[in-house]
Amino acid sequence: MKKQIVLLPGDGIGREIMESAKEVLQVIAEEFDHTFIFHEHAIGGAAIDAYGEPLPEETLKASEHADAILLGAVGGPKWDDQPVHNRPEQGLLKIRKSLGLFANLRPIKIIPALTHASPLKEDIVSGSDILIIRELTGGLYFGKPSERRNNGNSVVDTLSYERYEMERIIEKAFETAMTRQKHLTSVDKANVLESSRMWREIVDMKSNEYPEVTVEHVLVDAAAMKLITNPAHFDTIVTENLFGDILSDEASVIPGSLGLLPSASVREDGVGLYEPIHGSAPDIAGKGIANPLGMILSAAFMLRNSFGLDAEANEIERAVNEALEQGYHTADLQVKDGTLVSTKEMTELVVENLSTRSISDSICLTYV
Ligand SMILES: NC(=O)C1=CN([C@@H]2O[C@H](COP(=O)(O)OP(=O)(O)OC[C@H]3O[C@@H](n4cnc5c(N)ncnc54)[C@H](O)[C@@H]3O)[C@@H](O)[C@H]2O)C=CC1
Ligand SMILES: CC(C)CC(=O)C(=O)O
Numbered sequence: 001m002k003k004q005i006v007l008l009p010g011d012g013i014g015r016e017i018m019e020s021a022k023e024v025l026q027v028i029a030e031e032f033d034h035t036f037i038f039h040e041h042a043i044g045g046a047a048i049d050a051y052g053e054p055l056p057e058e059t060l061k062a063s064e065h066a067d068a069i070l071l072g073a074v075g076g077p078k079w080d081d082q083p084v085h086n087r088p089e090q091g092l093l094k095i096r097k098s099l100g101l102f103a104n105l106r107p108i109k110i111i112p113a114l115t116h117a118s119p120l121k122e123d124i125v126s127g128s129d130i131l132i133i134r135e136l137t138g139g140l141y142f143g144k145p146s147e148r149r150n151n152g153n154s155v156v157d158t159l160s161y162e163r164y165e166m167e168r169i170i171e172k173a174f175e176t177a178m179t180r181q182k183h184l185t186s187v188d189k190a191n192v193l194e195s196s197r198m199w200r201e202i203v204d205m206k207s208n209e210y211p212e213v214t215v216e217h218v219l220v221d222a223a224a225m226k227l228i229t230n231p232a233h234f235d236t237i238v239t240e241n242l243f244g245d246i247l248s249d250e251a252s253v254i255p256g257s258l259g260l261l262p263s264a265s266v267r268e269d270g271v272g273l274y275e276p277i278h279g280s281a282p283d284i285a286g287k288g289i290a291n292p293l294g295m296i297l298s299a300a301f302m303l304r305n306s307f308g309l310d311a312e313a314n315e316i317e318r319a320v321n322e323a324l325e326q327g328y329h330t331a332d333l334q335v336k337d338g339t340l341v342s343t344k345e346m347t348e349l350v351v352e353n354l355s356t357r358s359i360s361d362s363i364c365l366t367y368v
């Protein structure tokens with residue numbers, strides 16, 4: 001199989017962990033006789049430095065033509081003084097919106113080797129297997145107006161959704177729940193927000209089409225509590241953009257680290273952008289200690305979801321699990337009696353677990 005993959009390393013640890021994903025994909029290409037052609041482009045702060053804007057036209061064009069996109073992370077204190085519309089994060093929001101990537105899938109699964117690495121009690125986290133489906137191109141992050149007024153003494157952000165935006169993500173959630181345990185938790189704030197009341201109505205209407213799916217509505221504040229007191233309660237969660245952003249970072253304490261979690265940002269036709277859920281981690285950037293596994297698992301997610309390469313994705317996940325079972329961990333994980341390794345060492349361990357064969361010339365690397 002020949003695939004064109006756009007790489008958007010971005011900023012901070014984004015650059016470091018993208019190297020890891022690329023290395024793993026190169027080995028997979030060799031092992032399974034595929035050709036992955038990589039096109040690297042700038043986004044976020046790196047793009048502001050090089051082009052004066054967080055999402056240059058050529059990055060967007062290349063992404064539109066790619067078979068899939070891998071993204072590291074954007075942002076950092078260097079760009080904090082940028083005007084709001086030109087911050088690194090705007091590059092990420094714009095690419096999601098421009099490509100129509102309305103559904104962000106964030107799986108949170110306890111890794112048996114890491115059950116003791118969670119700050120939560122082992123008997124609470126064991127068996128957790130959750131998929132958060134987050135609406136990604138609407139809500140507060142995109143609402144207009146969003147501005148200061150009255151000489152900076154008042155401020156407005158806008159939470160707005162069109163019916164079709166809610167319908168398509170809720171439909172996606174029901175379809176996905178059907179492939180899982182058929183238990184869908186819809187998270188909202190319907191006791192306060194009109195947008196949540198409309199969301200709830202649509203969930204209830206859709207549920208008539210999916211009688212096999214058990215649906216529950218949980219208010220977001222209670223959901224935040226329940227997620228870490230009883231994570232095994234949840235199967236598939238669907239929620240709007242801001243709630244999904246917050247709840248998924250919270251849920252990362254279940255497996256033990258934000259650095260472990262992959263995600264897929266997709267639209268109906270399967271085109272996707274794959275990214276770990278964390279940010280650019282300026283506090284550890286450049287130290288070579290970032291956990292590359294969320295990024296590597298995002299590459300596996302891409303192979304399965306966009307290319308239908310299940311065996312290859314399974315192989316990466318197996319190699320990651322094996323490295324953890326062997327007791328290796330990066331500094332973000334609180335592992336007892338394990339061996340502390342760097343980003344590069346963890347990557348090498350995953351690669352060693354994949355294959356010992358050398359990388360062939362069939363892999364063509366294009367750096368644009
Ligand atoms: N998707 C993206 O590109 C995102 C970008 N950001 C941006 O990232 C910047 C930093 O934001 P923060 O709030 O600090 O969130 P963050 O997710 O970058 O970091 C939060 C904490 O988790 C740690 N961490 C994150 N990923 C890690 C990894 N792979 N390995 C080990 N430790 C890891 C960091 O060191 C930090 O202590 C900001 O500019 C923010 O806007 C934040 C979230 C998502
Ligand atoms: C625009 C972002 C930085 C949003 C975010 O935190 C995320 O998508 O996880």
Ligand SMILES: [Mg+2]
Pocket residue numbers: 245246249277
């Ligand atoms: Mg986030």
